[in-house]
Amino acid sequence: MKVSKIIKSLTLSTIICWIALMSATATAAPTPRLEIDEDHDDFMEAVEQGLIQSFSALQTTVARQLHGRIIKVELEEDDDIWIYELKLLDPNNNIVKVEYDARTLSIIKISGRQLENIIKGTE
Numbered sequence: 646m647k648v649s650k651i652i653k654s655l656t657l658s659t660i661i662c663w664i665a666l667m668s669a670t671a672t673a674a675p676t677p678r679l680e681i682d683e684d685h686d687d688f689m690e691a692v693e694q695g696l697i698q699s700f701s702a703l704q705t706t707v708a709r710q711l712h713g714r715i716i717k718v719e720l721e722e723d724d725d726i727w728i729y730e731l732k733l734l735d736p737n738n739n740i741v742k743v744e745y746d747a748r749t750l751s752i753i754k755i756s757g758r759q760l761e762n763i764i765k766g767t768e
Contacts, residue, residue: 687722697727697747706750711743712736713763720747728753735763 691697700718707715713733720729727747735741741757757763 688720691722691727691747695748698750703729703745703747703750706745707731707733707743710752710765711741711763712765713741716740733763735759737762739763 688697697720703718704715707713711733713735715731716734717732718729719731720727722728729745729747729750731743731745733741733743735757737759739758739762741755741760741763743755744753745751746753755764
């Protein structure tokens with residue numbers, strides 16, 4: 646079933662519950678603002694079906710692949726594909742936009758200035 650793109654504001658309590666549910670560990674850095682641009686039922690169904698990786702798994706992946714701090718996270722679904730859209734602040738205070746497939750946590754798209762400063766080399 647194709648779910649049309651629905652943009653709804655979620656209450657603060659819903660966002661807090663989602664963060665508590667999805668985050669396995671607490672971090673010392675300030676929590677980035679999280680926006681979910683989908684119907685709450687669609688989101689919960691995707692979590693239950695394992696279509697979305699946890700926010701803590703996303704944080705771990707970003708820390709392994711990129712130099713930078715997450716300052717904003719959005720989660721959206723389009724044509725049955727869930728995408729985390731991030732804004733990061735790189736070591737030189739440039740804003741970098743990164744899109745991750747929410748199921749596999751693979752980078753779909755990355756854009757910004759001086760990307761050579763944000764992408765970690767293979768070790």
